[in-house]
Amino acid sequence: MLDLSPSRTLKALLTCALLSFGAIAHAQQVFRITAIPDESPTELARKAGPLVKYLEGKLGMRVEYTPVTDYAAAVETLVNRKVDMAWFGGFTFVQANVRSGGKVIPIAQREEDEKFxxxxxxxxxxxxxxxxxxxxxxxxxxxxxxxxxxxxxxxxxxxxxxxxxxxxxxxxxxxxxxxxxxxxxxxxxxxxxxxxxxxxxxxxxxxxxxxxxxxxxTPPYYDYNWTVHADMPVALREKLSQALLSLSRDTAEGKEILELQRATRFIPSKADNYKGIEAAARSAGLL
CATH class of the missing domain: 3.40.190.10 (Periplasmic binding protein-like II)
Incomplete structure:
Protein backbone atom coordinates (compact mmCIF):
# COMPACT_ATOMS: atom_id res chain seq x y z
CA MET A 1 0.00 0.00 0.00
CA LEU A 2 1.24 3.52 -0.84
CA ASP A 3 2.42 5.37 2.29
CA LEU A 4 0.94 8.90 2.21
CA SER A 5 1.75 9.80 5.80
CA PRO A 6 2.74 13.46 6.44
CA SER A 7 6.32 12.49 7.37
CA ARG A 8 6.78 10.36 4.25
CA THR A 9 5.30 13.07 2.03
CA LEU A 10 7.54 15.75 3.60
CA LYS A 11 10.59 13.57 3.12
CA ALA A 12 9.71 13.03 -0.54
CA LEU A 13 9.23 16.76 -1.09
CA LEU A 14 12.55 17.55 0.57
CA THR A 15 14.30 14.94 -1.57
CA CYS A 16 12.81 16.45 -4.77
CA ALA A 17 13.79 19.94 -3.66
CA LEU A 18 17.37 18.88 -2.95
CA LEU A 19 17.63 17.11 -6.30
CA SER A 20 16.27 20.17 -8.10
CA PHE A 21 18.66 22.46 -6.25
CA GLY A 22 21.54 20.15 -7.09
CA ALA A 23 20.59 20.17 -10.78
CA ILE A 24 20.39 23.96 -10.83
CA ALA A 25 23.70 24.33 -9.00
CA HIS A 26 25.32 21.89 -11.43
CA ALA A 27 23.93 23.82 -14.40
CA GLN A 28 25.32 27.05 -13.00
CA GLN A 29 28.78 25.49 -12.76
CA VAL A 30 29.15 25.26 -16.54
CA PHE A 31 31.22 28.10 -17.98
CA ARG A 32 30.64 28.48 -21.72
CA ILE A 33 32.98 30.08 -24.23
CA THR A 34 32.74 30.67 -27.95
CA ALA A 35 34.78 32.21 -30.77
CA ILE A 36 34.10 33.91 -34.07
CA PRO A 37 34.34 31.28 -36.83
CA ASP A 38 37.28 32.85 -38.66
CA GLU A 39 38.81 29.44 -39.38
CA SER A 40 37.48 25.94 -40.02
CA PRO A 41 35.38 24.35 -37.23
CA THR A 42 37.96 21.60 -36.69
CA GLU A 43 40.78 24.11 -36.26
CA LEU A 44 38.76 26.21 -33.81
CA ALA A 45 37.90 23.11 -31.75
CA ARG A 46 41.55 22.03 -31.76
CA LYS A 47 42.62 25.45 -30.48
CA ALA A 48 39.94 25.49 -27.79
CA GLY A 49 40.63 22.06 -26.27
CA PRO A 50 43.69 22.78 -24.08
CA LEU A 51 42.34 26.21 -23.05
CA VAL A 52 39.06 24.64 -21.90
CA LYS A 53 40.95 22.13 -19.76
CA TYR A 54 43.17 24.87 -18.28
CA LEU A 55 40.22 27.12 -17.41
CA GLU A 56 38.40 24.24 -15.73
CA GLY A 57 41.31 23.91 -13.32
CA LYS A 58 41.58 27.65 -12.68
CA LEU A 59 37.84 28.37 -12.33
CA GLY A 60 36.86 25.18 -10.52
CA MET A 61 33.92 24.49 -12.82
CA ARG A 62 33.14 22.67 -16.02
CA VAL A 63 34.04 24.68 -19.14
CA GLU A 64 32.46 24.06 -22.53
CA TYR A 65 33.38 25.40 -25.96
CA THR A 66 30.24 26.28 -27.93
CA PRO A 67 30.79 26.72 -31.69
CA VAL A 68 28.68 29.20 -33.64
CA THR A 69 27.75 29.31 -37.31
CA ASP A 70 28.78 32.88 -38.11
CA TYR A 71 30.14 36.12 -36.68
CA ALA A 72 26.69 37.56 -35.96
CA ALA A 73 25.85 34.49 -33.88
CA ALA A 74 29.00 34.98 -31.79
CA VAL A 75 27.88 38.53 -31.01
CA GLU A 76 24.33 37.52 -30.15
CA THR A 77 25.29 34.59 -27.92
CA LEU A 78 27.36 36.83 -25.65
CA VAL A 79 24.98 39.80 -25.70
CA ASN A 80 22.10 37.46 -24.75
CA ARG A 81 24.30 35.72 -22.15
CA LYS A 82 24.04 32.28 -23.74
CA VAL A 83 27.83 32.07 -23.33
CA ASP A 84 30.06 33.59 -20.65
CA MET A 85 33.05 34.59 -22.75
CA ALA A 86 33.70 35.12 -26.46
CA TRP A 87 36.80 35.44 -28.62
CA PHE A 88 36.06 38.46 -30.78
CA GLY A 89 37.83 40.35 -33.50
CA GLY A 90 38.00 44.10 -33.01
CA PHE A 91 34.95 44.69 -35.19
CA THR A 92 32.82 41.98 -33.57
CA PHE A 93 33.71 43.45 -30.17
CA VAL A 94 32.52 46.86 -31.41
CA GLN A 95 29.32 45.28 -32.74
CA ALA A 96 28.70 43.53 -29.40
CA ASN A 97 29.44 46.73 -27.49
CA VAL A 98 26.95 48.71 -29.59
CA ARG A 99 24.38 45.90 -29.62
CA SER A 100 24.51 45.55 -25.81
CA GLY A 101 24.54 49.26 -25.03
CA GLY A 102 28.05 49.08 -23.61
CA LYS A 103 27.38 45.95 -21.52
CA VAL A 104 30.41 43.93 -22.64
CA ILE A 105 33.96 44.13 -21.33
CA PRO A 106 37.19 43.09 -23.11
CA ILE A 107 39.38 41.49 -20.45
CA ALA A 108 42.43 40.23 -22.35
CA GLN A 109 44.11 40.34 -25.73
CA ARG A 110 47.23 38.80 -27.15
CA GLU A 111 50.30 40.97 -27.10
CA GLU A 112 50.24 40.63 -30.89
CA ASP A 113 46.79 42.26 -31.00
CA GLU A 114 48.22 45.65 -30.04
CA LYS A 115 49.78 45.86 -33.50
CA PHE A 116 47.84 43.45 -35.66
CA THR A 218 48.61 46.87 -43.85
CA PRO A 219 49.65 49.33 -41.14
CA PRO A 220 49.00 48.02 -37.57
CA TYR A 221 45.75 48.25 -35.64
CA TYR A 222 44.16 46.72 -32.50
CA ASP A 223 42.34 43.46 -33.07
CA TYR A 224 41.22 40.31 -31.21
CA ASN A 225 40.25 40.01 -27.54
CA TRP A 226 38.47 37.84 -24.99
CA THR A 227 35.23 39.58 -23.98
CA VAL A 228 32.72 38.92 -21.18
CA HIS A 229 29.30 40.32 -20.36
CA ALA A 230 29.34 43.21 -17.87
CA ASP A 231 26.85 41.33 -15.67
CA MET A 232 29.42 38.65 -14.86
CA PRO A 233 30.21 38.72 -11.10
CA VAL A 234 33.35 40.79 -10.50
CA ALA A 235 35.06 38.00 -8.54
CA LEU A 236 34.61 35.54 -11.42
CA ARG A 237 35.75 38.13 -13.98
CA GLU A 238 38.91 38.82 -12.00
CA LYS A 239 39.61 35.10 -11.59
CA LEU A 240 39.15 34.59 -15.33
CA SER A 241 41.35 37.55 -16.22
CA GLN A 242 44.10 36.32 -13.94
CA ALA A 243 43.92 32.85 -15.47
CA LEU A 244 44.45 34.27 -18.98
CA LEU A 245 47.09 36.80 -17.99
CA SER A 246 49.13 34.24 -16.04
CA LEU A 247 49.54 31.88 -19.02
CA SER A 248 53.26 31.53 -19.68
CA ARG A 249 55.40 29.79 -22.26
CA ASP A 250 57.65 28.74 -19.37
CA THR A 251 55.23 25.89 -18.57
CA ALA A 252 54.32 23.02 -20.89
CA GLU A 253 50.60 23.75 -20.48
CA GLY A 254 51.01 27.48 -21.08
CA LYS A 255 53.28 26.93 -24.08
CA GLU A 256 50.77 24.61 -25.75
CA ILE A 257 47.84 26.99 -25.22
CA LEU A 258 49.71 30.11 -26.29
CA GLU A 259 51.11 28.45 -29.40
CA LEU A 260 47.63 27.30 -30.43
CA GLN A 261 46.32 30.82 -29.81
CA ARG A 262 49.30 32.21 -31.78
CA ALA A 263 50.18 34.38 -28.80
CA THR A 264 53.37 35.40 -27.04
CA ARG A 265 51.25 36.12 -23.97
CA PHE A 266 47.94 37.67 -23.00
CA ILE A 267 47.81 41.24 -21.72
CA PRO A 268 44.95 43.39 -20.31
CA SER A 269 42.56 44.96 -22.80
CA LYS A 270 40.06 47.82 -22.67
CA ALA A 271 37.17 49.14 -24.76
CA ASP A 272 39.02 52.34 -25.70
CA ASN A 273 41.52 50.27 -27.70
CA TYR A 274 38.78 49.70 -30.29
CA LYS A 275 37.67 53.28 -30.90
CA GLY A 276 39.72 53.29 -34.12
CA ILE A 277 37.97 50.12 -35.29
CA GLU A 278 34.58 51.70 -34.54
CA ALA A 279 35.54 54.84 -36.47
CA ALA A 280 36.69 52.76 -39.45
CA ALA A 281 33.43 50.77 -39.40
CA ARG A 282 31.29 53.90 -39.34
CA SER A 283 33.37 55.50 -42.08
CA ALA A 284 32.95 52.42 -44.27
CA GLY A 285 29.21 52.34 -43.58
CA LEU A 286 29.43 48.96 -41.85
CA LEU A 287 28.05 50.05 -38.46
Missing amino acids: RSVFITSEAGINALADLKGKDVSFGSQSSTSGHLMPRSFLLQAGLNPEKDFRRVSYSGAHDATIAAVAAGKVQAGALNISVWDKFVADKKVDTTKVRAFYT
Whole structure:
Protein backbone atom coordinates (compact mmCIF):
# COMPACT_ATOMS: atom_id res chain seq x y z
CA MET A 1 0.00 0.00 0.00
CA LEU A 2 1.24 3.52 -0.84
CA ASP A 3 2.42 5.37 2.29
CA LEU A 4 0.94 8.90 2.21
CA SER A 5 1.75 9.80 5.80
CA PRO A 6 2.74 13.46 6.44
CA SER A 7 6.32 12.49 7.37
CA ARG A 8 6.78 10.36 4.25
CA THR A 9 5.30 13.07 2.03
CA LEU A 10 7.54 15.75 3.60
CA LYS A 11 10.59 13.57 3.12
CA ALA A 12 9.71 13.03 -0.54
CA LEU A 13 9.23 16.76 -1.09
CA LEU A 14 12.55 17.55 0.57
CA THR A 15 14.30 14.94 -1.57
CA CYS A 16 12.81 16.45 -4.77
CA ALA A 17 13.79 19.94 -3.66
CA LEU A 18 17.37 18.88 -2.95
CA LEU A 19 17.63 17.11 -6.30
CA SER A 20 16.27 20.17 -8.10
CA PHE A 21 18.66 22.46 -6.25
CA GLY A 22 21.54 20.15 -7.09
CA ALA A 23 20.59 20.17 -10.78
CA ILE A 24 20.39 23.96 -10.83
CA ALA A 25 23.70 24.33 -9.00
CA HIS A 26 25.32 21.89 -11.43
CA ALA A 27 23.93 23.82 -14.40
CA GLN A 28 25.32 27.05 -13.00
CA GLN A 29 28.78 25.49 -12.76
CA VAL A 30 29.15 25.26 -16.54
CA PHE A 31 31.22 28.10 -17.98
CA ARG A 32 30.64 28.48 -21.72
CA ILE A 33 32.98 30.08 -24.23
CA THR A 34 32.74 30.67 -27.95
CA ALA A 35 34.78 32.21 -30.77
CA ILE A 36 34.10 33.91 -34.07
CA PRO A 37 34.34 31.28 -36.83
CA ASP A 38 37.28 32.85 -38.66
CA GLU A 39 38.81 29.44 -39.38
CA SER A 40 37.48 25.94 -40.02
CA PRO A 41 35.38 24.35 -37.23
CA THR A 42 37.96 21.60 -36.69
CA GLU A 43 40.78 24.11 -36.26
CA LEU A 44 38.76 26.21 -33.81
CA ALA A 45 37.90 23.11 -31.75
CA ARG A 46 41.55 22.03 -31.76
CA LYS A 47 42.62 25.45 -30.48
CA ALA A 48 39.94 25.49 -27.79
CA GLY A 49 40.63 22.06 -26.27
CA PRO A 50 43.69 22.78 -24.08
CA LEU A 51 42.34 26.21 -23.05
CA VAL A 52 39.06 24.64 -21.90
CA LYS A 53 40.95 22.13 -19.76
CA TYR A 54 43.17 24.87 -18.28
CA LEU A 55 40.22 27.12 -17.41
CA GLU A 56 38.40 24.24 -15.73
CA GLY A 57 41.31 23.91 -13.32
CA LYS A 58 41.58 27.65 -12.68
CA LEU A 59 37.84 28.37 -12.33
CA GLY A 60 36.86 25.18 -10.52
CA MET A 61 33.92 24.49 -12.82
CA ARG A 62 33.14 22.67 -16.02
CA VAL A 63 34.04 24.68 -19.14
CA GLU A 64 32.46 24.06 -22.53
CA TYR A 65 33.38 25.40 -25.96
CA THR A 66 30.24 26.28 -27.93
CA PRO A 67 30.79 26.72 -31.69
CA VAL A 68 28.68 29.20 -33.64
CA THR A 69 27.75 29.31 -37.31
CA ASP A 70 28.78 32.88 -38.11
CA TYR A 71 30.14 36.12 -36.68
CA ALA A 72 26.69 37.56 -35.96
CA ALA A 73 25.85 34.49 -33.88
CA ALA A 74 29.00 34.98 -31.79
CA VAL A 75 27.88 38.53 -31.01
CA GLU A 76 24.33 37.52 -30.15
CA THR A 77 25.29 34.59 -27.92
CA LEU A 78 27.36 36.83 -25.65
CA VAL A 79 24.98 39.80 -25.70
CA ASN A 80 22.10 37.46 -24.75
CA ARG A 81 24.30 35.72 -22.15
CA LYS A 82 24.04 32.28 -23.74
CA VAL A 83 27.83 32.07 -23.33
CA ASP A 84 30.06 33.59 -20.65
CA MET A 85 33.05 34.59 -22.75
CA ALA A 86 33.70 35.12 -26.46
CA TRP A 87 36.80 35.44 -28.62
CA PHE A 88 36.06 38.46 -30.78
CA GLY A 89 37.83 40.35 -33.50
CA GLY A 90 38.00 44.10 -33.01
CA PHE A 91 34.95 44.69 -35.19
CA THR A 92 32.82 41.98 -33.57
CA PHE A 93 33.71 43.45 -30.17
CA VAL A 94 32.52 46.86 -31.41
CA GLN A 95 29.32 45.28 -32.74
CA ALA A 96 28.70 43.53 -29.40
CA ASN A 97 29.44 46.73 -27.49
CA VAL A 98 26.95 48.71 -29.59
CA ARG A 99 24.38 45.90 -29.62
CA SER A 100 24.51 45.55 -25.81
CA GLY A 101 24.54 49.26 -25.03
CA GLY A 102 28.05 49.08 -23.61
CA LYS A 103 27.38 45.95 -21.52
CA VAL A 104 30.41 43.93 -22.64
CA ILE A 105 33.96 44.13 -21.33
CA PRO A 106 37.19 43.09 -23.11
CA ILE A 107 39.38 41.49 -20.45
CA ALA A 108 42.43 40.23 -22.35
CA GLN A 109 44.11 40.34 -25.73
CA ARG A 110 47.23 38.80 -27.15
CA GLU A 111 50.30 40.97 -27.10
CA GLU A 112 50.24 40.63 -30.89
CA ASP A 113 46.79 42.26 -31.00
CA GLU A 114 48.22 45.65 -30.04
CA LYS A 115 49.78 45.86 -33.50
CA PHE A 116 47.84 43.45 -35.66
CA ARG A 117 48.00 43.49 -39.46
CA SER A 118 46.27 42.11 -42.53
CA VAL A 119 47.87 40.93 -45.75
CA PHE A 120 46.71 40.98 -49.34
CA ILE A 121 47.71 37.87 -51.28
CA THR A 122 47.67 37.00 -54.97
CA SER A 123 48.58 34.31 -57.46
CA GLU A 124 49.12 36.73 -60.35
CA ALA A 125 52.54 38.08 -61.28
CA GLY A 126 51.07 41.40 -62.43
CA ILE A 127 49.64 42.31 -59.02
CA ASN A 128 52.26 44.02 -56.85
CA ALA A 129 50.41 46.94 -55.25
CA LEU A 130 46.88 47.83 -54.17
CA ALA A 131 46.38 49.90 -57.34
CA ASP A 132 46.89 46.72 -59.39
CA LEU A 133 43.64 45.32 -57.96
CA LYS A 134 41.55 47.53 -60.24
CA GLY A 135 39.39 45.39 -62.51
CA LYS A 136 40.22 42.21 -60.57
CA ASP A 137 38.19 39.66 -58.61
CA VAL A 138 39.02 40.11 -54.92
CA SER A 139 37.92 38.12 -51.87
CA PHE A 140 37.52 39.24 -48.29
CA GLY A 141 36.74 36.84 -45.43
CA SER A 142 33.55 37.31 -43.44
CA GLN A 143 31.79 40.66 -43.83
CA SER A 144 32.09 41.08 -40.03
CA SER A 145 35.79 40.22 -39.94
CA THR A 146 38.16 42.92 -38.70
CA SER A 147 41.32 41.57 -40.31
CA GLY A 148 39.62 39.87 -43.24
CA HIS A 149 37.36 42.72 -44.33
CA LEU A 150 36.91 45.91 -42.28
CA MET A 151 40.53 47.00 -41.96
CA PRO A 152 41.61 45.85 -45.45
CA ARG A 153 38.63 47.79 -46.83
CA SER A 154 39.58 50.81 -44.72
CA PHE A 155 43.13 50.84 -46.10
CA LEU A 156 41.83 50.35 -49.65
CA LEU A 157 39.57 53.39 -49.24
CA GLN A 158 42.51 55.39 -47.89
CA ALA A 159 44.43 54.39 -51.03
CA GLY A 160 41.61 55.74 -53.19
CA LEU A 161 40.10 52.36 -54.12
CA ASN A 162 36.40 51.59 -53.71
CA PRO A 163 35.93 47.80 -53.91
CA GLU A 164 32.40 47.96 -55.29
CA LYS A 165 33.39 50.44 -58.01
CA ASP A 166 36.99 49.55 -58.79
CA PHE A 167 37.05 45.74 -58.55
CA ARG A 168 35.43 43.54 -61.17
CA ARG A 169 33.93 41.37 -58.43
CA VAL A 170 33.93 41.36 -54.62
CA SER A 171 33.35 38.07 -52.82
CA TYR A 172 33.30 36.93 -49.19
CA SER A 173 34.85 33.55 -48.42
CA GLY A 174 33.63 33.47 -44.81
CA ALA A 175 37.01 32.64 -43.22
CA HIS A 176 40.73 33.37 -43.58
CA ASP A 177 41.73 29.84 -44.63
CA ALA A 178 38.92 29.87 -47.20
CA THR A 179 40.33 33.09 -48.68
CA ILE A 180 43.72 31.43 -49.14
CA ALA A 181 42.02 28.46 -50.80
CA ALA A 182 40.06 30.74 -53.17
CA VAL A 183 43.21 32.55 -54.31
CA ALA A 184 45.19 29.32 -54.64
CA ALA A 185 42.42 27.75 -56.74
CA GLY A 186 42.23 30.76 -59.05
CA LYS A 187 38.65 31.60 -58.08
CA VAL A 188 39.80 35.16 -57.40
CA GLN A 189 42.98 37.01 -58.33
CA ALA A 190 43.58 38.37 -54.82
CA GLY A 191 42.34 38.20 -51.25
CA ALA A 192 42.74 39.89 -47.87
CA LEU A 193 43.19 38.06 -44.59
CA ASN A 194 44.60 37.89 -41.06
CA ILE A 195 48.41 37.95 -41.09
CA SER A 196 48.75 35.31 -38.36
CA VAL A 197 46.71 32.77 -40.34
CA TRP A 198 48.80 33.51 -43.44
CA ASP A 199 52.06 33.14 -41.52
CA LYS A 200 50.81 29.86 -40.00
CA PHE A 201 49.88 28.47 -43.42
CA VAL A 202 53.31 29.43 -44.77
CA ALA A 203 55.15 27.94 -41.77
CA ASP A 204 53.16 24.70 -42.01
CA LYS A 205 53.69 24.57 -45.79
CA LYS A 206 49.92 24.48 -46.37
CA VAL A 207 50.25 26.99 -49.19
CA ASP A 208 52.60 26.92 -52.19
CA THR A 209 54.40 30.27 -51.90
CA THR A 210 55.82 29.86 -55.39
CA LYS A 211 52.24 30.32 -56.63
CA VAL A 212 50.56 32.40 -53.90
CA ARG A 213 52.33 35.32 -52.22
CA ALA A 214 51.63 38.31 -50.01
CA PHE A 215 52.12 41.58 -51.88
CA TYR A 216 50.85 44.15 -49.36
CA THR A 217 50.82 44.30 -45.56
CA THR A 218 48.61 46.87 -43.85
CA PRO A 219 49.65 49.33 -41.14
CA PRO A 220 49.00 48.02 -37.57
CA TYR A 221 45.75 48.25 -35.64
CA TYR A 222 44.16 46.72 -32.50
CA ASP A 223 42.34 43.46 -33.07
CA TYR A 224 41.22 40.31 -31.21
CA ASN A 225 40.25 40.01 -27.54
CA TRP A 226 38.47 37.84 -24.99
CA THR A 227 35.23 39.58 -23.98
CA VAL A 228 32.72 38.92 -21.18
CA HIS A 229 29.30 40.32 -20.36
CA ALA A 230 29.34 43.21 -17.87
CA ASP A 231 26.85 41.33 -15.67
CA MET A 232 29.42 38.65 -14.86
CA PRO A 233 30.21 38.72 -11.10
CA VAL A 234 33.35 40.79 -10.50
CA ALA A 235 35.06 38.00 -8.54
CA LEU A 236 34.61 35.54 -11.42
CA ARG A 237 35.75 38.13 -13.98
CA GLU A 238 38.91 38.82 -12.00
CA LYS A 239 39.61 35.10 -11.59
CA LEU A 240 39.15 34.59 -15.33
CA SER A 241 41.35 37.55 -16.22
CA GLN A 242 44.10 36.32 -13.94
CA ALA A 243 43.92 32.85 -15.47
CA LEU A 244 44.45 34.27 -18.98
CA LEU A 245 47.09 36.80 -17.99
CA SER A 246 49.13 34.24 -16.04
CA LEU A 247 49.54 31.88 -19.02
CA SER A 248 53.26 31.53 -19.68
CA ARG A 249 55.40 29.79 -22.26
CA ASP A 250 57.65 28.74 -19.37
CA THR A 251 55.23 25.89 -18.57
CA ALA A 252 54.32 23.02 -20.89
CA GLU A 253 50.60 23.75 -20.48
CA GLY A 254 51.01 27.48 -21.08
CA LYS A 255 53.28 26.93 -24.08
CA GLU A 256 50.77 24.61 -25.75
CA ILE A 257 47.84 26.99 -25.22
CA LEU A 258 49.71 30.11 -26.29
CA GLU A 259 51.11 28.45 -29.40
CA LEU A 260 47.63 27.30 -30.43
CA GLN A 261 46.32 30.82 -29.81
CA ARG A 262 49.30 32.21 -31.78
CA ALA A 263 50.18 34.38 -28.80
CA THR A 264 53.37 35.40 -27.04
CA ARG A 265 51.25 36.12 -23.97
CA PHE A 266 47.94 37.67 -23.00
CA ILE A 267 47.81 41.24 -21.72
CA PRO A 268 44.95 43.39 -20.31
CA SER A 269 42.56 44.96 -22.80
CA LYS A 270 40.06 47.82 -22.67
CA ALA A 271 37.17 49.14 -24.76
CA ASP A 272 39.02 52.34 -25.70
CA ASN A 273 41.52 50.27 -27.70
CA TYR A 274 38.78 49.70 -30.29
CA LYS A 275 37.67 53.28 -30.90
CA GLY A 276 39.72 53.29 -34.12
CA ILE A 277 37.97 50.12 -35.29
CA GLU A 278 34.58 51.70 -34.54
CA ALA A 279 35.54 54.84 -36.47
CA ALA A 280 36.69 52.76 -39.45
CA ALA A 281 33.43 50.77 -39.40
CA ARG A 282 31.29 53.90 -39.34
CA SER A 283 33.37 55.50 -42.08
CA ALA A 284 32.95 52.42 -44.27
CA GLY A 285 29.21 52.34 -43.58
CA LEU A 286 29.43 48.96 -41.85
CA LEU A 287 28.05 50.05 -38.46
